[in-house]
Amino acid sequence: MHPIVIMGVSGCGKTTVGQLVSRILSIPFFDADDFHPEANKQKMASGTPLNDQDRAPWLEDLSDLLAKNKGGMVLACSALKEDYRQILSAGITLNWIILHTEFEVIAERLNIRQDHFFDPSLLQSQFDTLESPDYGLQLDASQDPKILASQVAAACNHMGISDFGLIGLGVMGSNLALNLIDQGIQLSVYNRFSTDEAMVVPNFLKDQSLSQVLGFNQLESFVRSLRTPRKILIMVPAGKAIDSVLEAITPLLQPGDALIDGGNAHYKETSRRAQLMQGKSIAWMGCGVSGGREGARKGPSLMLGGDAGSAPGILKILAQIAAIDKAGAPCISFLGEGGAGHFVKMVHNGMEYAEMQLLAEVFDLLRPSLSYVEIEALFTKWNSGDSQSYLLGITSDILRTNSGNGYELDRIVDVAGSKGTGTWSAAAALELGIPATLLSSAVYARAISTFQDSRRSAEVSKQDLVKWDEETLEQLHSAYSFVRLINHIQGFQLINEACEQFQWTADLSEIARIWTEGCIIKSKLMEACQGWLAETSELVSNPRIRQELSNWEPDVAQCCQWGLQQRTPLSVINGAFNWWLAMNQADSPAKLIQAQRDYFGQHGYFRTDDPQRKVSFKWERTNGH
Ligand SMILES: NC(=O)C1=CN([C@@H]2O[C@H](COP(=O)(O)OP(=O)(O)OC[C@H]3O[C@@H](n4cnc5c(N)ncnc54)[C@H](OP(=O)(O)O)[C@@H]3O)[C@@H](O)[C@H]2O)C=CC1
Ligand SMILES: O=C(CO)[C@H](O)[C@H](O)COP(=O)(O)O
Structure with missing residues (x-):
């Protein structure tokens, strides 16, 4: 690597940036000021500008230094005039980095600076002397020094520096990035730059060492910082955002590179993008990421799909940040070509919707008669046994959350949001002809919640309340278990059908395995599913499961009746019961x-x-x- 000279007027940040660059590239750093003869230093300290005669021996010395470090070094040097630069570069090729900024910005910096011999009043003479070169890498010195250093390092090291790239430092992206850094993976991160988002990358880099992560808000430098074949994980919203990233980055890539869309994209869109990129020999992978913010930080469940050839390299890196299952294996798997990973993540979210709706319905049945404390205690008890699940656990936490000023839950508007995956999974079930009635009911229940005015105008008070005692609560628990089991049967049936129709290689037991840790629907039931699915892909034909569902049937029927008695809508619970009745109707x-x-x-x-x-x-x- 050719020696790097970072130039600009005093106070532009060349020393700070230079030191950072030297750390990133593991090459020595030198500050040209340290090479001034004592006489020059005193002259400057007394406020007298140096003349060319003063500078000549100093520049010669620096030129010798650069020549001795042809293999790589960083020099911070004002190098204001072209003549000076000619002396410095005599007989050697240098990487010139020019830090530009406004007079006022530097003046303000110098006024705060205390540990430097330079008199701020000399600044004007520096600007007057400066002959800006029309070559080299021109950078805006007002940017964050860590971003500047990343850009310089990326520009000068043509081999690439980082092993993995991540685009989009939102909730998921920033936590995945921290997870990757924890695993010692040399990372480059990028976030788009706009006035509002200007601080996203600097804020992320604030507590990070540049020897582990480089930060960019300029896509070209980000791409250049990556070793080839490049592997880049994109964590931005589905739809227009992912397409705009794809469009911007494609011309910067080369054959063999791989892009991984880790957002919740529609699986058909992922297939389309994969085909589009195939023509350019760039792999487009779709990777479902589950586990929310905490999962991303500590270990998510990862559902990879797309180009089979690129999968092994990507699996190797992502396996390091994935959750670990009870047998010690990472919760990541390659599930098939095209949109396989995103299809499986979509169904995961559909099942998540049904699980959440089920908990909401149980809560709704209980809340007219029981306090939040009592409901929370019940959920905590269920969560200590076979019903243990992440969603049940967080629901207990939510019911416990009382600032002393009332429950946070009671301050939340009763309208459920949604970002697409639930609706898509219901649509996919319809398209594939699979009666995934629970996830569909859960989607509709969220839709009904949005009709707030209509719901309020027709409110009827609940009168004939259910009497909850040990026995009825146990019946409710059975009904809860029944619905969950059917939700899992339906979800895996939907994935199974897609695998057959789209010729995906995914193994259902393996999918259950990667859902046993890290993800939102991890649970003891999922662990059981892993074992059951290893025996048969049709859970409903497993005699043990059928027996269990039959045993719970009277309790579910009772539960549906309680809903009617109390005027509590139980769409998922009723849906599960109806599905079971219909599935067992010979005629x-x-x-x-x-x-x-x-x-x-x-x-x-x-x-x-x-x-x-x-x-x-x-x-x-x-x-x-
Ligand atoms: N939150 C969650 O629990 C989960 C989310 N996901 C999925 O992960 C993806 C990211 O989600 P999340 O981190 O929560 O979202 P955030 O809204 O927190 O972050 C979105 C990121 O995308 C960037 N971005 C948005 N629009 C564009 C654009 N047009 N061009 C370039 N960058 C853009 C944002 O940049 P800027 O800062 O500049 O706005 C930001 O870095 C989504 O697809 C989401 O569905 C998957 C699993 C769980
Ligand atoms: O993928 C996720 C969890 O697995 C995301 O949290 C997703 O946003 C959930 O979907 P929705 O916003 O529609 O409730």
Whole structure:
């Protein structure tokens, strides 16, 4: 690497930046001021500007120093005139870095600076002397020194410095970045630059060592800082944001590089982007990330899909930050080509919706008669046994949260938000013909919550309240377990169907495994699913599961009745019960639907006595209009 000279007027930050660059690149740093003969130092301290004669021997010495360190060094030197620069670069190629800034910015800096022999009144003469070169890397010195140093290092080290890149320092991105840093992975991070977001990268870098992470708000330098083939994780919102990043970064990449969309993108969009990038020999991976902020920081569950060729390299890095399952394996897996990873994450979120809605319904049943303290105690008790789950645990925490001034829960507007994945999973279930009724009901329940005015205008008070005692609470617990089990049956059935239709290689037991830790739907039940799915991909055909569901059936029926009695809407609980009843109905009323279809549209139907042959009947209208 050619020696680096960082130049600019006094106070522009060349020493600070230079020292940082030297640490990043592990090359020595020299401050040209330290090479001034004593006479020059005294002259400057007394406020007298140096002339060219004063500077000549000093520049010669510096030139010798640069020549001796051809393999790499950083020199902070004002090098204000072209003549000076010519002396410095005699016979050697140098990386010139020019730090520009306004007179006022420097004047203010110098006024606060105390430990330096330079008299601030000399600043004007520096600006007057400066002959700005039209070569080299020109940088705005008012930027954060760590960002400047990152840019300089990236520009001068053509081999790349970091092993992994991360775009988007929001909630998830910043926590994943900290996790990557903890694992000792040499990282570069980027966040877009705008007036509002100007401090995102500097704030992130504040407590970090540049020997572990470089920070950028300029995409080109960020890309240049990465070793090839580049691996870049993008943590920005799905839709327009991810497309705008894709568009901006593509021209900066080269064949063999891999981009990983870690956001909650739609799986079809991920497939489309993967195909688009295939033409450029750049891998587009979709990686579902679950675990929220805490998971990202301490170990998420990661669902990788996309280009199979790039997967091993990416798995190797991401496995280091993933959650660890009970057997000690990282909670990450490659699940198939195209949008496989995002499909699985989407269903994860659909199941998450149903689990959350179920807890909301149980809470809703209990709250007219029990206090938050009592409900919290009940949930905590459930959470100490087989019903243990992350979502149940956090629900207890929420019910416990009382500032002394009332419960935080009671200050929250009763309208549920959503960002897309729940709705997409319901739509995917419809498209694939899988009755994932619970996640769909949960999506609709959130939609109903948005009709706040209508709900309020029609409010009817609850009167015939359920009497909760040990026995009824135990029945409720059984119903809760029943619904959860059906939610898991439905979710895995949906993934199974997608794997068949899209020829994804994903193994259901492996998916359950990577969901046993790190993610929002981790639970003891998920651990059981891992074992069950190793035996059969159709959980509902497992005799042990069927038996368990049958045992709980009367309690669920009772629970549905309590909902009616108390006017508590239980869409997920009722949905699970109805699904179970329908799934166990040997003689379904669908025959009537077939008849109706044939009656008005001659759609045809299969007869029980010849199920292979489609027939139509000449229905006779004997009644009606
Ligand atoms: N929060 C969560 O629990 C989880 C979120 N996810 C997914 O991860 C992704 C990130 O989520 P999260 O971290 O919560 O979101 P945040 O809103 O906290 O962060 C979003 C990030 O994306 C950047 N960004 C937004 N728009 C653009 C754009 N047009 N171009 C470039 N960068 C942009 C933001 O930059 P700036 O600072 O400049 O605005 C910010 O760095 C999303 O897809 C989300 O669905 C996945 C799992 C869990
Ligand atoms: O992916 C996640 C958790 O797994 C995100 O938290 C996601 O935002 C949840 O979905 P929604 O915002 O629609 O509730």
